[in-house]
Amino acid sequence: MVKLHGDKNAKPEAADARKPSFDNLARLVDADMARVNQHILDHMQSPVALIPQLAGHLIAAGGKRLRPMMVCAAAQLCGYTGSRHVGLAACVEFIHTATLLHDDVVDESDLRRGQESANALWGNQASVLVGDFLFSRAFQLMTADGQLKVLKILSDASAVIAEGEVLQLMTANAPDTSEEDYLRVIRSKTAALFAAASQIGAVVADRPHKEEEALHSYGMNLGVAFQLVDDVLDYSADQAALGKTIGDDFREGKVTLPVVLAWRRGTEEEREFWRRTVERSEQEGGDLERAMEIMARHTTLTDTLERARHYGAIARDSLGIFPDGEVKSAMLEAVDFVIDRAY
């Protein structure tokens, strides 16, 4: 695969010695995240035993918790020394988890990236209802925090996420989806919560509007880049070589940017292939390989990564108004990592 992520961001002293990683950011928010994790555990309790059981399956069982980490990192970047970010980071994770639970019902998926999904284990009913509980609990936590501005940011984000999911449902299995429509979906369903999470860091620190805006932009563009790279990884031969499952999106008929671009650039015969496999979901042996050949011919995976780099660059630049420092460096490196994990 072509190395797209080359000299521009490479450290001059050790271009290949050290790949960008999430470790610096993780280390900086480590103490905060210990408190966030405790807060999450404390607040997913309920006298109704199934709730902590099921929520624990998703929450406790080692998600990456990127979104709450964003809240903590942004708060640190803004010099915040209070503790409101702890409860609000938990909120953000609850909203994310509720979304995952409802997604699995929507996708009717028995597996969430290789692991048995909550709805396969406990049924759709429990997934819907525990999702509703976590969502309500998130609003209780926000209300306990007590700032209307935070409530507005997160209730707006929640409505946008739901709109994005409905939009995705309506464009599902449509390989002729436009790039704009696809971006609208991932901005809404993935990036909006990253944006809200980062923005909240500035809000709790009571920073000026332009810093809020900058962190909102950081989260939004990082979120878009993150999703686009995920889309690429699902078709990556390198991932397959590492023993990871690939082709989940294809098998589920999910139209992601690599498919959108392949359709746009494709021959009539290739479009018929996408119609059969994605639109009508009539798949047979060898179809995934064929899909990857077509994508390679039109370089849609590398070009999707180019798009991801574009959004990553915007995310990096949005932090330009903050003074240099350890947290800022780690947040910039996180952008590089999000994109670099495709290599």
Next chain:
Amino acid sequence: MVKLHGDKNAKPEAADARKPSFDNLARLVDADMARVNQHILDHMQSPVALIPQLAGHLIAAGGKRLRPMMVCAAAQLCGYTGSRHVGLAACVEFIHTATLLHDDVVDESDLRRGQESANALWGNQASVLVGDFLFSRAFQLMTADGQLKVLKILSDASAVIAEGEVLQLMTANAPDTSEEDYLRVIRSKTAALFAAASQIGAVVADRPHKEEEALHSYGMNLGVAFQLVDDVLDYSADQAALGKTIGDDFREGKVTLPVVLAWRRGTEEEREFWRRTVERSEQEGGDLERAMEIMARHTTLTDTLERARHYGAIARDSLGIFPDGEVKSAMLEAVDFVIDRAY
């Protein structure tokens, strides 16, 4: 059927001439509800066309809107002359509608009391996601209202509703459910939102805590009575005579108070009947009639109505601290109506 609702509440001058009705309350809140309905229509809009379509199926298509009416009536009772109750009544209806949408997914029901349900028409996915949207929209409206106390009341109610639904899921098809557990379920999943709706009337009017408490109690107990009467109506021979469908709860294996009492009072042979029909859902022709015979033998329908009257009496008494007047009379009559509709 025995007339349980006799002399105590009858008007001396025309005991049988006029049954209690909801008409007086409906007339008093008529102008308010026109504004609420407009608010609902305005705020269920979205650029994603499926959202107003599906929400409109449930919202616009003539629900009774009891909960928003409670907000308006309670606000009037408290002498409120502002307009915050309009947006908050819409919130309450959105939360209720989101719950209905998710309920239909949970119940896997193709019909909602005789009408094709949203999930049968648009699929489970759309029901889950549009429910999430309406729920988020409710929190946006509350945030726009801007009072944290209201946010607390409604986010608490939402969490309690979700807990109640999960609890119901865990006690589903269990005819040996205790009366206490059953009451916990209906308090949570039905009555909590009635309670919150009434309470909000006092909150917007900035009335003392004891009036809030009184209206919370009114809504809670009215809600419990309402649900218990619904449970009875589902097995009512009078309803069947009127051409209404009965036995939905039984066919779905829903354990309601008439079944709970029948199990408690039943013979071993009868319990085996409930195990087969409700617990294992193995039903055959004549089972509904048999269920109704057993209930009649143990008078569980009339005794469930007695329980409903008990909660109705508490609801009536909770209004005792308010001075007499047109709105109070109409709210008292609404309690009588809720119970009387069983006759």
